Amino acid sequence: MLAAVLIVVAPRPLSAGESAPGHSLKVIVQNGYLPQLPVLVRVEVRDATGRRDWSLWDGEATLTTDTAGISLSTNRIRLWHGLGTGLVIFSGGGDFNLRVAVGSLQTNRTLVSLAAGPVIQAGGTLPGSSTTWSGVIQVTNDLTVPAGHTLTIESNTWVLINGVASGTNANDILVSGTMLSLGTEAHPIAITCANPGLRWGQIRHNNAQPSVYRYTTITLAGRAPGEGHTGQAPVIRPSNSQITFDSCNITDHATPAGTPGKIMQASSGSDLVFTNCVLSRARMGPEIGGTALQFIDSYITDMRGPDDADGIYLLNQQPGQVIRLAGSVVAGGDDDGIDTLGSDLTVEDCLVRGWKFPGDDSKGISVFGGECRVWRCLLADNTIGLSGKGGNAENVRVRIDHCTIIGNAYGVAVTNKSGTTPIIDYRITNSIILAPDALFTQYDPADIHIDYCDLSEVWPGTGNILTDPLFVNVGTYDFRLQTNSPCIDTGDPASPSDTDGTRVDMGAFPFVHAPNPPALSNPLLLPDGKLRFTINGTSNQVYYIEATSNFVTWTTLATVTNTMGQMQWTDPGSFSNDRFYRAELVP
Secondary structure, rough: OOOOOOOOOOOOOOOOOOOOOOOEEEEEEEOOOOOOEEEEEEEEEEEOOOEOOOOOOOEEEEEEEOOOOEEEEEOOEEEEEOOOEEEEEEEEEEEEEEEEEEEOOEEEEEEEEEEOOEEEEEEEEEEOEEEOOOEEEEEEEEEEOOOOEEEEEEEEOOEEEEEEOOOOOOOOOOOEEEEEEOOOOOOOEEEEEOOOOEEEEEEEEOOOOOEEEEEEEOOOOOOOEEEOOOOEEEEEEEEEEEEEEEEOOOEEEOOOOOOEEEEEEEEOOOEEEEOOOOOEOOOOEEEEOOEEEEOOOOEEEEEEOOOOOOOOOEEOOOOOOOEEEEEEEEEEEEEOEEEEEOOEEEEEEOOEEEEEEOOOOOOOEEEOOOOOEOOOOOEEEEEEEEEEEOOOOOOOEEEEEEEEEEEEEEEEEOOOOOOOOOOEEEEEEOEEEEOEEEEEEOOOOHHHEEEOOEEEOOOOOOOOOOOOEEEEHHOOOOOEOOOOOOOOOOOOOOOOOOOOOOOOOOOOOOOOOOOOEEEEEEEEEEOOOOOOEEOOOOOOEEEEEEOOOOOOOEEEEEEEEEEEEEEEEOOOOOOOOOOEEEEOOOO
């Protein structure tokens, strides 16, 4: 008798402490290090798709070495949503392997001591048309890259800049030509202070030629004149310049009290691109004025200090300039996550959380004038999720779609700014807004238009509901929808369908309807002794085809894509009567 078992297997739940299938750990760190100088260690938890695991709301990486003589200034790094960075001093000398673990995930990186290598002195105005740096460079006074000159920093280079203990007059890098800092993932570049107890000044791009920083870590700066919203020194100071930051870390420029440095002050026709970057532990993130900005797949975390310790401050871009934040995390600070003034910007697929300084009206997103579009974002654990304000007679536009907004005090607010009377025009659809006071305004409630949303208070509009959205687990900040959530398939029917082809859901995380489980049928023994059978399931689902002879040990024979929902598959081996088959949905 022909033996073929038709077994259905869906992805199984995880046991406590077990890593999700396909998760991996990525560590980016200097390949060459200098004893007694801090090294930036960047740790990322990646899921099976290769994306950073945003569901890891808070985490911790532990660091150890394989060499008894090496000591670490710290052995722990905090993770925000699958990513964390920390400065670590390795004492003791010699080469070693750095071991990094997050839960059951582990990896290691080799660090090679550069203590015995030469140190090249640099400073003043670079001569000629080009300069190339490699190895260890010590900048002993202000360094100028003049117009028409290209400074290239090769991978695995350390740039040490002499610093000062106090004041606003320290050594700077002044760029009017081109800066090419070309690190790699395996061999990043470090730009830091020559003495870890001091701080250097800033990098200024003034009417400079287009420049690139790639896999470059910039730390321990900020001894320069204060500017802008905070009155603190910007570490990067572009003016009328185009700069691309690719896979960079700009971190550790301020104490927890908020001095002396912030990440950036940009103005006067600059054009900035950040991709795969981390900005952390400064007085505030970038302050962007009159500047175009693309901020993609990047993180802003731990901006601490008194008033205006914002994640990023976006104001008054010039006509034709675009500001866009996408696929990014803005988490953990003492004022507003994203603060605007008269800007036109788009925030999409972002996570903004942890802006809740005690006694302050900290906001995930603060919109002052202009227009802000917020698409498919999670705003959670902020004092106020999103707030709008404006000047007299100003028409401020806020567009929110497919968002989940969880406020500790207010979800969406309209506040009076110094006695002004603007029109704050909210258009909100397909979203979930929950807070002790979900919708608050000091002006005309009719200016807040809400349709097809789940709210925690009554508000007029079409398709709104007032019910528990049934998140998977609010206690662990899992704001996905349970299978019986009232927010599934109840969004605006005029909106494009969700990716699974169903009517749109409410909230930032669409519920993906489970595909039809695979079923095997119609086994047929072919004349050549091979077995063919039919796989029935959902179109475009991927399955493992597995076989066993004892129902204990299963062997994967093939991975197939069921393109049309039904397909035939033939076992390339010869069939035997004690062989059984199953199809398993690939997680």
